[in-house]
Amino acid sequence: MAISTDVYTYAWLQNNTSDDLVELWRELDAPTLEEMNGEYEGTMIYPKSVEHARIRKTEGPGEWFGKAFAPEPTGKYPGQGYNMWFMPNGLVRTMRFAGEVNDSLIDGRPSLMGYYAAFLSHNKDNGMTNEVRKLRDGLFVGIISTAVDHAYWGPVEAHSGRGHPHAFLLRGPIAPWRGVDDLKVDSAV
Secondary structure, three states: OOOOHHHOOHHHHHOOOHHHHHHHHHOOEOOOOOOOOEEEEEEEOOOHHHHHHHHHHHHOOOEEEEEEEEOOOEOOEOEEEEEEEEEOOEEEEEEEEEEEEEEOOOOOOEEEEEEHHHEOOOOOOOOOEEEEEEEEOOEEEEEEEOOOOEOOOEOEOOOOOOEOOEEEEEEEEEEOOOOOOOOOOOOEO
């Protein structure tokens, strides 16, 4: 890694643009699946954070809080994860993804990949992936992209075959892995 990671704080990262954080993400290395074990607080980056919050509050499942990861096999994948959402009655754990360290769909370097297509969710048909890289212990930069033109995430770029990547941040773990609330809703494909 060519950068000094000790100068970055979570608050400083939150005040950067998504494009700046994607450029930082390009310089980072993938965490291991084993070290990403638990629930992580997350932050969406402006301007997608505003639109994402509006859509999720009106269409559900709530305001995004973060993600969880565990080296628990699912299907052909060695790990899995889920998203956490604020609701009036507490956190909801749903919207699973399969996980593994694999080559990035954006730059070809290793990332902790999250594949939504492995589960029955509204993201299963759009090719959405999350790609997480480690800034330092407890602090991670991730990106979201899709494989199809998407009303919210944007069009696919010709040079990559993916939508423009949008950054998010994770810190933690802040709690142990608990699993999703309803396995019927979050069943495998």
